[in-house]
Structure formats: structure tokens, C-alpha cells
Amino acid sequence: MDESITFLHSSDWQLGMMRRFLGPDGQARWGQARLDAVARIGEVAERTGAAFVVVTGDVFEHNQVERQTILRACEALKRIPVPVVLLPGNHDALEPGSLWTSSQWLAHAPDHVTVLTETTPFQIVPGVELVGAPWRSRRPLSDPAAPGYADLTPDPKTTRILLAHGQLTSLSGGMSDVPTIDQAALEAAVADGRLQYVGLGDRHSTTRVTDRIWFSGTQEVTSPEEDAPGNVLKVTISGGGIDGAIDVEPIRVGAWHMVDHRVELFDEESITALEDWFAELPDKERTYVRLAGDGSLSLPLLARLDTIIDAQGEVFASVERWVKFWTVRPAPDAADLESLQLSGPARAAMEELRQALAGGDESAGAALSLMHRLARDAG
Secondary structure (H helix, E strand, O other): OOOOEEEEEEEOOOEOOOOOOOOHHHHHHHHHHHHHHHHHHHHHHHHHOOOOEEEEOOOEOOOOOOHHHHHHHHHHHHOOOOOEEEEOOOOOOOOOOOHHHOHHHHHHOOOOEEEOOOOOOEEEEOOEEEEEOOOOOOOOOOOOOHHHHOOOOOOOOOEEEEEEEOOEHHHHOOOOOOOOEOHHHHHHHHHOOOOOEEEEEOOOOOEEEEOOEEEOOEOOOOOOOOOOOOEEEEEEEEOOOOOOEEEEEEEEOOOOEEEEEEEEEOOHHHHHHHHHHHHHOOOHHHEEEEEEEEEEEOHHHHHHHHHHHHHHHHHOOEEEEEEEEEEEEEOOOHHHHHOOOOOHHHHHHHHHHHHHHHOOOHHHHHHHHHHHHHHHHHO
């Protein structure tokens, strides 16, 4: 191949994924957004003149996704105007009962979509070969990328692209419970000309490993921990063969945001600052906020905080307290409690809660805050 070739690299669509922190409405919109991002990949392919699109694993969340998810995925794939090559990953491995062999997929998959089921290289366009390492089980016994390139030899007339899925040994931090991909072996295969580009999946943030080894990241954010999701990679290889030059450009296709926000709450000013922060965020209906908080508030301010969070949860896709890092404590004083003007059993319950709080029971403080809020609203 003497001329340049441009293609798009994506991964980890995980269509059919559920997020526990989204309510039914937010979940429906987020699920649709993942499909919309797939369609935008088609728009990027058309705009950039890409010859094909590769998806390096975890197209679906699992092998038992609903029929509707498969059919809607097929419709989204139809909107990509160039050949699309899909690699089974750990979520949608080529195991017994795989959706890739289901009647729903086989009956509705577009003709221009190819699922890599073997490691044999194949020519996607003249002078360009794709070689894949599909997962055949959710728990492989060895380096999941190695079968794709271990037996290759350099071909100076061919640009060869490896599609693989899994964590690199160098990035896993020793935390992976399955065999990882040997980065040194990949780099050696690139250095000796067996591979001109390695497209990886499984890591949800766009990550440059070397000039020729990349994780594309997921097309739409799935977690606040991801620092660079929502991209597709435009890859251009010029000159072909062993010495071809390469350029990789992330292009955003995602529309959602997942944000961690830490606050210290001690007074009315800090509550107002949190309100202002919420007000300034854009794309609220496509944003999930996870709040980490510390501090102590009087009962009226704690009730006001609850009201703010509840109201923002109706405006944003979701707003939730990050339980692991939420230590905002009630600090009720006598005036707060007396202002409730309770009598009878209600006052007895209040006094019991106040004594429990004095004894160190923080759940009693939350109960007092709720009591204060209900009494205020009733008044």
C-alpha cells in the first residue's frame, strides 16, 4: 500500500448496559445516547473519508441482552456507511450461547458488518490486513492478544492492524483477575514490522500507549472514574508497510457527562455555593453528579440541602450522595428543635432522637433533619 489509509477505531460500546444510579427515564435516555454515539461514528466516517471502522471488543454488555437491544444496534450499524468489523470481547465472548450465533443477530446484522471469529488475517481493503484476537471465553488462560499476532511474519507490502481486547500488564496494576496483554511483546511485533497499528479495547478512557498502540475508550461515558471517554480514534497510516507514518486523532462522539464533586458544608454560604455550582453546569439532562460531602449543618440548613439535592435530581439525569464519602452531619441546637413546636407523641419522638444523637447515633440526626423538613413543609 503506497497511499495513505484512514480508518476509525472504537470499542466498549456495551449496548444494553444498565446503570443503577439512573432512574427509568435517565436509563432510557442514556441507553439511547450510546446508540446515538454509534450513529455519530458513522457521521465521522463519512466526514473524514474513513475506509472502514473497527470495534475492539464488548460491543454488547453481555450475551443475553434483550432482542430489542440487538435490533436497535443493527439499525445504528446501518447508519455507518463503510465496512464495520466487530471483535468479540470479554462481555460478548464467542462462548456457547453467544449472541453472535443467535437468530436475532444473524437475521438482522447488516451485510457490511463482519464479526471476527478467527485469528486468520483478512484483507479489508487492498494492501491492508486486519487480524483479530476474539475472546472465546470470559476467562482466557493466557494473553488474550497473543493468538492474533504470534505466528505473523513481516510483510513489507502490507499494512497490518491488530484488533485485541484486554488490559495491558503495564496498566493493570496487578489487579486483573484474568491474564493480561504483554505490552513488551506487542511493541516488539510493531518494531519488527509484523504490525503497523494495535487497536485495543477494554479500557474505557482513550489512552495512548505508544504512537501505534492505542485504547480508543468507550463511545459514551459509563463511570465518573473515566477521564477521557466518549471518543472515536481517527487513524491514518501513510506509506504502508513497515515504514508507514501514522497519525492518531481522538474525535468526540459522546454527549453525556458523569461528574464527581466534593464539597465542604458548614454554613449558608457553602449551601449557596453548591446551588450556584449546580446552576452553572451545562447539559443537565445528560449529566450524572456524584456528590462527596463533609461538614455539619443546622437542621434548617440540612433540610435546605435535602431540598436542593432532591430538586436537582429532577433536573439532572441523576444526582446522588456518594455514600462512601458523604459525612455531612446534623448539628441541631435547641432553638432548631424548639422551632418545630411539636407536642404529644411527636415531641416524645423528637426528644428520644435528640438523646440518641447526643449518644453518638448519627442516624438519629438524619431522622431529626427529616422531622424538621416535614414539619416545616407542613407549616
